[in-house]
Amino acid sequence: MxxxxxxxxxxxxxxxxxxxxxxxxxxxxxxxxxxxxxxxxxxxxxxxxxxxxxxxxxxxxxxxxxxxxxxxxxxxxxxxxxxxxxxxxxxxxxxxxxxxxxxxxxxxxxxxxxxxxxxxxxxxxxxxxxxxxxxxxxxxxxxxxxxGRALPEGWPEELDRVVYADHYGNLMIGRRAETLRPDARIRAGELILSQARTFSDHADGMPFWYVNANGLVELAVYQDSAAHRLGLGPGDPVQVLE
Amino acid sequence: MxxxxxxxxxxxxxxxxxxxxxxxxxxxxxxxxxxxxxxxxxxxxxxxxxxxxxxxxxxxxxxxxxxxxxxxxxxxxxxxxxxxxxxxxxxxxxxxxxxxxxxxxxxxxxxxxxxxxxxxxxxxxxxxxxxxxxxxxxxxxxxxxxxGRALPEGWPEELDRVVYADHYGNLMIGRRAETLRPDARIRAGELILSQARTFSDHADGMPFWYVNANGLVELAVYQDSAAHRLGLGPGDPVQVLE
Amino acid sequence: MxxxxxxxxxxxxxxxxxxxxxxxxxxxxxxxxxxxxxxxxxxxxxxxxxxxxxxxxxxxxxxxxxxxxxxxxxxxxxxxxxxxxxxxxxxxxxxxxxxxxxxxxxxxxxxxxxxxxxxxxxxxxxxxxxxxxxxxxxxxxxxxxxxGRALPEGWPEELDRVVYADHYGNLMIGRRAETLRPDARIRAGELILSQARTFSDHADGMPFWYVNANGLVELAVYQDSAAHRLGLGPGDPVQVLE
Missing domain, CATH: 3.40.50.10790 (S-adenosyl-l-methionine hydroxide adenosyltransferase, N-terminal)
Structure with missing residues (x-):
């Protein structure tokens, strides 16, 4: 079964x-x-x-x-x-x-x-x-x-776009977090985000990125909507700064 | 069971x-x-x-x-x-x-x-x-x-109204498609729609009607919302032109 | 099981x-x-x-x-x-x-x-x-x-706030209805509501309160949204007048 x-x-x-x-x-x-x-x-x-x-x-x-x-x-x-x-x-x-x-x-x-x-x-x-x-x-x-085929022509290894916005306003990115250094920063909308381990690490209300529970990079704000704060939704690009 | x-x-x-x-x-x-x-x-x-x-x-x-x-x-x-x-x-x-x-x-x-x-x-x-x-x-x-009773007084055999708008914006009509000729046209909002067999038959973006997977007439637009395009929602009437 | x-x-x-x-x-x-x-x-x-x-x-x-x-x-x-x-x-x-x-x-x-x-x-x-x-x-x-502990410091026995607004626009209040007299009135937004036994008792469209199917006080309007009519949502206070 x-x-x-x-x-x-x-x-x-x-x-x-x-x-x-x-x-x-x-x-x-x-x-x-x-x-x-x-x-x-x-x-x-x-x-x-x-x-x-x-x-x-x-x-x-x-x-x-x-x-x-x-x-x-x-x-x-x-x-x-x-x-x-x-x-x-x-x-x-x-x-x-x-x-x-x-x-x-x-x-x-x-x-x-x-x-x-x-x-x-x-x-x-x-x-x-x-x-x-x-x-x-x-x-x-x-x-x-x-x-099994390789990725279609032109598809990247990791997709630096929002692939899903959940109802809290957290933004999942099409990139496996294991491909990033912990100190990587991500440009999203007009802000540059650094990593937090968990939501309450940034209780100051600053947006951050973290490793979500399924291993993707995810953008979030403590008790607020990253989607609204950053003005981003599914399909919108972000940029990894390393 | x-x-x-x-x-x-x-x-x-x-x-x-x-x-x-x-x-x-x-x-x-x-x-x-x-x-x-x-x-x-x-x-x-x-x-x-x-x-x-x-x-x-x-x-x-x-x-x-x-x-x-x-x-x-x-x-x-x-x-x-x-x-x-x-x-x-x-x-x-x-x-x-x-x-x-x-x-x-x-x-x-x-x-x-x-x-x-x-x-x-x-x-x-x-x-x-x-x-x-x-x-x-x-x-x-x-x-x-x-x-078992006949239809209530005044209820039609088929209901030429939107009975459901799905999240794609497709509009289900309260009419069994088997009651229509394939070349029937349907006036919906300000447009007149003809039949398509499937979504990608009208990749030009023109709204059309088709036989949905449960046998009802349904109004749709390829990769777009018929509800928005036609300005219609549940309860709104359409008109069959035969 | x-x-x-x-x-x-x-x-x-x-x-x-x-x-x-x-x-x-x-x-x-x-x-x-x-x-x-x-x-x-x-x-x-x-x-x-x-x-x-x-x-x-x-x-x-x-x-x-x-x-x-x-x-x-x-x-x-x-x-x-x-x-x-x-x-x-x-x-x-x-x-x-x-x-x-x-x-x-x-x-x-x-x-x-x-x-x-x-x-x-x-x-x-x-x-x-x-x-x-x-x-x-x-x-x-x-x-x-x-x-087991008593309620946290400052929490009331019953919470006279909207705890949930359902998709009809009915407003559940954090108060057990058994704590109210049947003739209790509730101030909600700018209106004062009395009790109805069921929705169609107030087919006149006046908002009312009733005992919901899980024993809470709930605010409703017959075939309309109490949330819209009263301008209230989750967290907003109401006031019991006894």
Whole structure:
């Protein structure tokens, strides 16, 4: 028994996440469905692509991630099953899985056929969840698949942009904190931020950066919104000064 | 084993949906609870009534829908258990279930008593969920019940209004797409929309209508918000031009 | 088998609640996780402290509440396990649990150590959920613990402030309705409100107060938002006139 992990831009308000989860739970009742994220920035594949890997180590080997940020649904983009080290990922082949793929020590992927009965607009429910359910029940894609690819042309190793703004106003950056020296400073909006270990270290109200609980660089202000203070949101760039 | 399906205006932010779901899970641990919708437009019974049927076929025979949009809670409105073809529905008798009831090939309904200990304001937790749990455990309402009714006086077969605006800004219309010719046009706001098969067919940014993944007419714009572009929201009318 | 109950300010949009719930479900698969609240007002310990007790009796004896509103996470504040009558509570010792503690007939608490591997910013996932999971599996904190404390200096028996505004615009007050005479009036904003039994009793559109389904005083307007009508939100004071 293991876990399905949902990572989408389906929106917490809307019924799509529950519809997709229902397919999984109905097909594989003894697996857990972790409804991790429904608020990945919509349409913004690159932001989600650099956010996703930060959550991967938190889930056990054998987990199956169902990842859907899919503005091209119904069009010519491919669908894939990706095996990256010990975990599976199912989703559109539009970039969303490419950072996980590129960073894996061992990665292979397979193209996934779209069943004729699938709707044109909801492949999460009609293509990706059924494929994830089949994987959970032991199905494996045919053949050896394709060797995992490097990052798409022009994509950086680390993305110095806001990839997610949480409801506190904390700003997650698409950069692994382990790539920075502790004394690195980050230019964000019109300010230059240094590192704090934890929120209350900067009770003076100055914005700071810290290593978030999933290993990303994150910008924050003690008991206030960094998003408002810095005037930044998803997609906006920051600059590392080393 | 089958499924409870929640369809309410309880709000995703608020604790009400979880409180109601907890009653169901505690009473019938071996059924799944599909937390489908908590954001049906508040107070707007007709909108929810035409939205609900689009989700019904997605759930297995024997499923029990707990449906609560209930501005008259605690007042004189009745509560009902409805059997519509192969599924059960529990909720207030205020119109919310009437489109499902009218469209069913075979429908019967029974009035539901309000337990004396029920709160005056939260019948989802205190009346509807307990009744749904009893149904799941095999209880059946007494007697043959009442024959399913036609639509309420003045309600149309299809509702040419926005019944839901999702977080992308897509606008669901209370009309089954199967009632339209593929070349039908829809006047929405100041524009006239024609059909597209999928989002990327109209990458030019023109709004269009399409058959959504639950069979309703839906208005959309590729990678943009139809709600903003058309200036429309829940309750606003559109006009089919055939 | 019993229930974990989540009560946090983690935000419904964000992944934190799911990350914490996943730890619980993975560790204790046969318990239910009731995802009660993720929208307790952020940073506002006193508001959450007076809101929490209203939900407690709804959950069975033996339930374990995981309560996290924790602006001082990573700093010097303590973490505690609280036994209050028949239920357990795990969370920061920053005031959030103090109303439950003070009102319990029998309360004891124990300090909780922070594992060295815990992140500095997400004790919900790394400290409180693991402790709750251990409790569920039979672990008990060592020694007799400390005797439950009275309310913190200066905290009132009942808090005449808005502790939560729901998405309808209803305003929950931090006062148990049983402490008021039925004919009590409440000054809120510029209006003076009297009691109604249920929403439709005041179909005239006048704001009123009523006993909510969890026993708190709540301000509401029939089919409208009391928050907008009264110009009040979380933290704002009201005044009981008796």
């Amino acid at each position: 293991s876990e399905f992990v949902l990572f989408t831009d389906f929106g917490r308000r809307d019924p799509y996440q529950a519809q997709m989860a229902a397919v999984l739970q109905r097909s594989v009742p003894d697996w857990r469905v972790v409804d991790l994220h429904a608020e990945v920035p919509a349409f913004a594949l690159e932001l989600g692509a650099y956010l996703l890997p930060s959550y991967v180590p938190e889930f056990p080997a054998g987990s199956i991630f169902v990842c859907v940020v899919d503005p091209g649904v119904g069009g010519p983009r491919d669908a894939v099953v990706l095996r990256a080290d010990d975990r599976w990922f199912v989703g559109p082949d539009n970039g969303l899985l490419r950072v996980v793929e590129a960073r894996a020590a061992k990665a292979r992927y397979w193209y996934l056929e779209t069943p004729g009965a699938a709707s044109a607009s909801f492949h999460g429910r009609d293509v990706f969840a059924p494929a994830a359910a089949r994987l959970a029940r032991g199905w494996r894609p045919e053949g050896g698949g394709h060797k | 089958s499924e409870f399906v929640l369809f309410t205006d309880f709000g995703r932010r608020d604790p009400y949906q979880a409180q109601m779901a907890a009653v169901l899970q505690r009473s019938v641990p071996d059924w799944r609870v599909v937390d489908l919708h908590a954001e049906v437009p508040a107070f707007a019974l007709e909108l929810g009534a035409y939205l609900l049927p689009s989700y019904v076929p997605e759930f297995p025979a024997g499923s029990i829908f707990v449906c609560v949009v209930d501005p008259g809670v605690g007042g004189p409105r009745d509560a009902v258990v409805l059997r519509a073809d192969d599924r059960w529905f529990v909720g207030p008798d205020n119109g919310l279930l009437r489109v499902v009831e009218a469209r069913a090939a075979k429908a019967r309904y029974w009035y539901l008593e309000t337990p004396g200990a029920a709160s005056a304001s939260f019948h989802g937790r205190d009346v509807f969920a307990p009744a749904a749990a009893r149904l799941a455990r095999g209880w059946r309402p007494e007697g043959g019940g009442h024959k | 019993s229930e974990f109950v989540l009560f946090t300010d983690f935000g419904r949009r964000d992944p934190y609640q799911a990350q914490m719930a996943a730890v619980l479900q993975r560790s204790v698969p046969d318990w239910r996780v009731v995802d009660l609240h993720a929208e307790v007002p952020a940073f506002a310990l006193e508001l959450g402290a007076y809101l929490l007790p209203s939900y407690v009796p709804e959950f069975p004896a033996g339930s374990i509440f995981v309560c996290v509103v924790d602006p001082g996470v990573g700093g010097p504040r303590d973490a505690v396990v609280l036994r209050a009558d028949d239920r357990w509570f795990v969370g920061p010792d920053n005031g959030l649990l103090r109303v439950v503690e003070a009102r319990a007939a029998k309360a004891r608490y124990w300090y909780l150590e922070t594992p060295g591997a815990a992140s500095a910013s997400f004790h919900g996932r790394d400290v409180f959920a693991p402790a709750a999971a251990r409790l569920a599996r039979g672990w008990r904190p060592e020694g007799g613990g400390h005797k």
